[in-house]
Amino acid sequence: MMKKRPDINELKEKAIKIRSTILKMLQIAGSGHTGGSLSEVEIILTLYKYEMSHNSKKPEWEQRDRFILSKGHGCPTLYAVLADCGYFSEDLLWTLRKMGSKLQGHPQRNVPLGLEASTGSLGQGLSIALGLALAAKMDKKDFRTYCLMGDGELQEGQIWEAAMMASFNKLDNLCGIVDNNKIQIDGFLKDVMNVEPLAEKWESFGWEVIRVDGHDVVGLMDAFDKVREIKGKPSVILADTIKGKGISFMENKASWHGVAPKEDEVEKALVELKKQK
Amino acid sequence: MEIKKVPTRDGFGKGLLELGKNNKDVVVLSADLTESTRANWFKNEYSERFVSCGVAEENMMSVAAGMALEGKVPFCCTFGVFAAGRAWNQLSISVSYMDLNVNIAGTHGGISVGPDGATHQALEEITLMRALPNMMVVVPADAIEAKKATIAAASIPHPVYLRFTRCGVPLVSKEEDEFIIGKAKTLKEGSDLTVIACGNMVCEALEAAQILQEQGVSVRVINMHTPKPLDEEIVLKAAKETKGIITCEEHTVVGGLGSAVAEVVCQNHPVPMKLIGVKNQFGQSGKTEELMKYYELTASDIVKRAKELLGA
Numbered sequence: 001m002m003k004k005r006p007d008i009n010e011l012k013e014k015a016i017k018i019r020s021t022i023l024k025m026l027q028i029a030g031s032g033h034t035g036g037s038l039s040e041v042e043i044i045l046t047l048y049k050y051e052m053s054h055n056s057k058k059p060e061w062e063q064r065d066r067f068i069l070s071k072g073h074g075c076p077t078l079y080a081v082l083a084d085c086g087y088f089s090e091d092l093l094w095t096l097r098k099m100g101s102k103l104q105g106h107p108q109r110n111v112p113l114g115l116e117a118s119t120g121s122l123g124q125g126l127s128i129a130l131g132l133a134l135a136a137k138m139d140k141k142d143f144r145t146y147c148l149m150g151d152g153e154l155q156e157g158q159i160w161e162a163a164m165m166a167s168f169n170k171l172d173n174l175c176g177i178v179d180n181n182k183i184q185i186d187g188f189l190k191d192v193m194n195v196e197p198l199a200e201k202w203e204s205f206g207w208e209v210i211r212v213d214g215h216d217v218v219g220l221m222d223a224f225d226k227v228r229e230i231k232g233k234p235s236v237i238l239a240d241t242i243k244g245k246g247i248s249f250m251e252n253k254a255s256w257h258g259v260a261p262k263e264d265e266v267e268k269a270l271v272e273l274k275k276q277k
Numbered sequence: 278m279e280i281k282k283v284p285t286r287d288g289f290g291k292g293l294l295e296l297g298k299n300n301k302d303v304v305v306l307s308a309d310l311t312e313s314t315r316a317n318w319f320k321n322e323y324s325e326r327f328v329s330c331g332v333a334e335e336n337m338m339s340v341a342a343g344m345a346l347e348g349k350v351p352f353c354c355t356f357g358v359f360a361a362g363r364a365w366n367q368l369s370i371s372v373s374y375m376d377l378n379v380n381i382a383g384t385h386g387g388i389s390v391g392p393d394g395a396t397h398q399a400l401e402e403i404t405l406m407r408a409l410p411n412m413m414v415v416v417p418a419d420a421i422e423a424k425k426a427t428i429a430a431a432s433i434p435h436p437v438y439l440r441f442t443r444c445g446v447p448l449v450s451k452e453e454d455e456f457i458i459g460k461a462k463t464l465k466e467g468s469d470l471t472v473i474a475c476g477n478m479v480c481e482a483l484e485a486a487q488i489l490q491e492q493g494v495s496v497r498v499i500n501m502h503t504p505k506p507l508d509e510e511i512v513l514k515a516a517k518e519t520k521g522i523i524t525c526e527e528h529t530v531v532g533g534l535g536s537a538v539a540e541v542v543c544q545n546h547p548v549p550m551k552l553i554g555v556k557n558q559f560g561q562s563g564k565t566e567e568l569m570k571y572y573e574l575t576a577s578d579i580v581k582r583a584k585e586l587l588g589a
Contacts, residue, residue, distance in 0.1 A: 036443070109346075109375050117346065121370040124339045128371055131343015134328065138304075158367075162338035 002225065006049050011217050014049070015041050016273050019246050021080040021093065023269050026211035026260040029097040032105065033073040035256040036150060039181040039214070039231070039241040040074050044081050046220040047146055047177075050229035061114050063143050066116050066132050070125020071150035071179060073258070078115075079103050087114040107213035108207055122158025125149065126176060130166050133234075135173040144228075148177045152184030153196045160205065166234040167206025175227050176207070176236040179214065185257045202236045214239025281446025285476070286384040287418030289441050290315025292427025293352060297323040300431055302350045308334045313443075314354040314384045338367035338379070345377035350431050357383030357399025357440060361406055362436055372436045373409040380405075380430045385414070386440040387527035388560040388568045389477060398560035399440075403475075404532030406438040407505045414505040415458055416440040416526075416534075418479035419448045422502060425456035433458060444565045446477040449500070461508035467497035470583060471515035471522045475501050475534050478525035478553075478574065485579035488565045494583065504534045509541050516542050521549040521586045527574055530554035551582045 018041050026032040044067075048054070052065040054211045070079050076096065083090050095101035102110055106120025116132075119125045129147035136143055153159065166174055178198065195201075199209045208230045210217040220239070227235040243257070244250030247269045250261075262268060296303045297319050306328045307316045313417070320327040328344075330337040334355055341351035353360065361368070361385040372379045383402050390398045406414045413435060417423035419430050423441055430437040449464065450456075464479070465486055474482040479500045486496035497519055499511060515522055522542060524535035535552030542548060555572050 117342075118370060118374045121366055123335075124367055125373050127336045127339030127367075128343040128346070130336075131340040131345075131349055133343075134340065135347035135349050136282075136342045138326070138349075158335045158339070161331075161333035162340070165330060165333070165336060165340070 001103055003050065005221060008218060011045065013048060013277060015045055016276055018045060018077065018080045018084065020273050021269055022076045023261055023266045025076050025080065025093050025096045027263060027266045028094050030260055031097060032260045033258050034260060035183065035250060035253070036071060036074045036179065036181060037076040038245045038247065038250065039243050040077050040179045041149060041245070042215050042217050042220060043148060043177055043179060043239055044077050046217050046224065048081050048085055050221050051224040052146065052184070053143070053199065056114065059087060063141065065128070065143050066145045068117050068125045068129040068145065069107055069119055069172040070147050070152055071122070072120030072125070074148070074150070074179070074193055075107045078107065083187045116161060122150070122153045122185040123158035126159055129174060130162050130171065133166070133171045134169060136173055137171065141148055144173050146175050146177065148179060151180045151182060151195055152189060154178065154198070155193050163202065163207065170232050171234045172231050174234040176234065178236060178238050180238055181241045183243040183252065183254045183257065185254065187254045194252040197259040198238055206233055208233055208235040209238060210235065211238045211240065214241035215245060246276065280447045282447050283420035284442055284445050285417050285420050285423040286315045286441040286443060288417065288423025289382055289384070289427050289439065290318040293319040295424070295428055296431050297326065302348060303431055304328060304344060304351050304352055305351045306330050306337050306353045308332055308359065309335050310355055314382060316354040320352070332480060334364040335367045336362045339371040340375055341379045342371035342375060345379050350378050350380070352380045352382055354382045354384070356385040356397060357402045358397060359435060360387070361399065361402035361438065365405055367372055367434070368412070369409050373411045376435055378434050379436045381436070381438045381480040382441060383438065384441040385443045386476065387442065388572055389444045389527060389556065389565045391444065391565045391568065392416065392562045394562040395559040400529045400555050400560060402440055403504050403526065403528050403534055404439065407532065407537060411435050412505070413437045413458060413503065414440070415503050416475040417502055418476060418500050419446050421448060421450045421452055422456055426458065426502065429456065429458050434563045440476065442477050447480045449479050449483060459503045459506045459508060461502065461511045462500045463497065463511065464500050465496065465498040467495040467519065469495045469520055470586060471497040471499060471519045472525060473499045473501050473512065473522060473534070473538055473580060474525035475504060476527055478527055481574065481576045481579060482525050484576035485583065488576065488580050489583055496589065501534060504537050507537050507541060507561055512541050513540055513546055516546040516548045518553040523551045523553060523579060523582055523586060525553045525579060528554050529557055532559050549586055551586050553579060553582055
C-alpha cells in the first residue's frame with residue numbers, strides 16, 4: 001500500500017528549519033549533543049511527517065505508532081520535530097535542559113508531549129521497543145514500533161540481546177533505524193571500537209536490512225515503504241549519515257558530539273543553512 | 278518430629294499461578310532459569326503469556342518495561358545475583374525512572390543457596406534495590422507470605438523487587454494472616470529488646486527469642502518483610518519501648534535491612550543496635566546449615582549478640 005507522500009521540497013525546507021531550531025535550542029541550553037542531533041534530522045522528520053500514524057491532538061491514541069529514541073542524547077531533534085507537529089508550543093523548546101523543564105537533557109517519558117520512554121542510558125531503547133512490539137502482538141494490536149539507535153550505541157551488548165530476541169519472536173511490527181554517522185564521543189568508531197560490518201551483523205541476527213543515505217528523504221520513504229511489507233521478521237534501516245550534517249565546520253568532527261554552539265557559531269551556522277534553501 | 282520446610286520460591290510459583298488465573302495482564306519473563314525460579318509452573322498453564330528471554334537479564338528488564346508501558350504486568354524471573362546486580366542500570370532507567378509496574382523475582386537469595394558458591398549467592402539485592410527511587414523491596418519470611426507478596430506486588434503500580442530462597446524455610450505464618458506490603462508484623466511481644474528480621478531469618482529470630490525467654494529475657498520479634506518502604510512506626514515504637522534493637526538478614530549488613538532500620542532509629546530515637554548479617558564478605562560452597570553457622574546467622578548467634586547488647 002503506497003501512502004501519500006509529503007511534498008519533497010517542503011520536507012527538505014523543514015529539515016533546514018529543524019536544524020536551525022536545534023542549534024538555537026542548544027545555544028540557549030548552553031550544553032547538549034550537537035553532532036548526533038544534526039545527523040538524525042531527516043530520519044526523525046521522515047518518521048513523523050510520513051511514516052508513522054500519530055496525532056498530536058490525541059497523543060494517547062492507543063493505535064498510534066510508537067517511536068523510541070534509544071540514542072537519547074539526540075533528543076533536541078525529537079523535541080524540535082514534536083513541536084513542529086504540534087505536540088507542544090515552540091516556547092517549551094527554549095527551556096531545554098533548564099531546571100524544572102519537561103524537556104530534560106535526555107528524554108523523560110511524557111506521553112502527552114509525545115515522549116514514549118525515558119532513554120539516555122545507551123542500549124536500552126531497542127529492548128523497550130521490543131517490549132512494546134511484543135505486547136502489541138500478544139494483544140493483536142496493529143500499531144508499529146520504531147527505534148532509532150546510534151551506531152556507537154551498537155557497542156552495547158544489550159542491543160544484540162534484543163536483536164536476537166526480536167527475530168526469535170518474528171517481530172515484523174518492529175523497525176530499527178541506525179543513525180550511522182560513524183563518530184562517537186571519543187572519535188571515529190573505526191578507531192574507538194569498530195562495529196562494521198553492520199549489514200552482515202544484523203542479517204545474521206535474523207533481521208531484514210536496508211541501507212540508505214540517511215539524509216535522502218526520498219530514499220528514507222522508499223525504505224519505510226519496503227519495511228512495511230516485510231513479514232515474519234524485524235527490519236533495520238542502516239542510515240548512513242554525516243555527524244554535524246549541514247554545518248561545514250561541524251561535519252565529521254567528534255569534537256561536536258557533546259558540545260553546544262556559542263552565539264557566534266550559531267550565527268555562522270544559520271548563514272550556511274540559509275544558503276541551503 | 279521434622280519441621281515442615283518450604284522454599285519461598287515455591288510460594289512465588291503458587292502466587293504466579295493464581296495471578297495467571299485472575300489477571301490477564303500478568304506476563305512472566307524468564308532468563309533461562311525457568312524451573313529453578315518456579316516460573317515453569319506459570320509457563321505450563323499459561324504458555325501464551327510466558328516470554329522466554331534466554332540468558333540475557335539486561336534485555337529482559339527493559340523488555341518488561343516496554344510491555345508495562347502497554348499495560349502488561351510483567352514478572353521478571355532469575356536469580357537475585359543476576360537480577361539486582363547484573364541488570365541494575367536497566368532496573369534504574371528502564372523500570373524505576375519510568376515508575377512502571379514491573380515486578381522482579383530474585384530467587385536464590387543469600388548464602389543458604391549452598392553448594393553453588395559465591396557466584397550464585399545473592400547478598401546485595403536489598404542494598405542495590407533500596408537505592409532506586411520508586412522501587413519497593415519485599416523479602417517474605419516463608420512460602421505462605423511469598424505467595425501473598427507475589428499477588429500483592431501485581432496490584433501495586435510501582436516496581437517491586439521480591440527476594441526468595443532456594444532452600445526450605447519453616448512456616449512462620451498462616452494462610453489466614455493479613456499481608457500488606459510495607460506493614461511489618463509483630464510476631465511476639467517483648468519488653469527488653471527487639472529483634473527485627475526479614476526472610477528466613479525471621480524463623481531464627483523466633484527461635485532465639487524462645488531461648489532468651491527461657492533465660493528471663495523478654496524479646497519482641499518483628500517480621501519486617503518489606504525493607505522498603507520500611508514500616509518506620511513499628512521501628513520507632515520498638516526503639517521507645519525496648520532497650521535496643523537487633524536486625525537480622527541473610528544479606529550483607531552494608532546497606533541492607535539493618536542499615537534501613539538504623540537510618541530511622543539514629544535520626545529519631547537512638548538506641549543501641551546490633552546488625553546481624555554477612556559482614557561484607559563473599560559466600561562460598563557448603564551445606565546451608567554449615568554456611569549459616571560459618572557466617573553467624575543462626576538463632577544461637579542472635580542469642581549471643583542479644584546478651585552483648587544487654588551487657589549481660
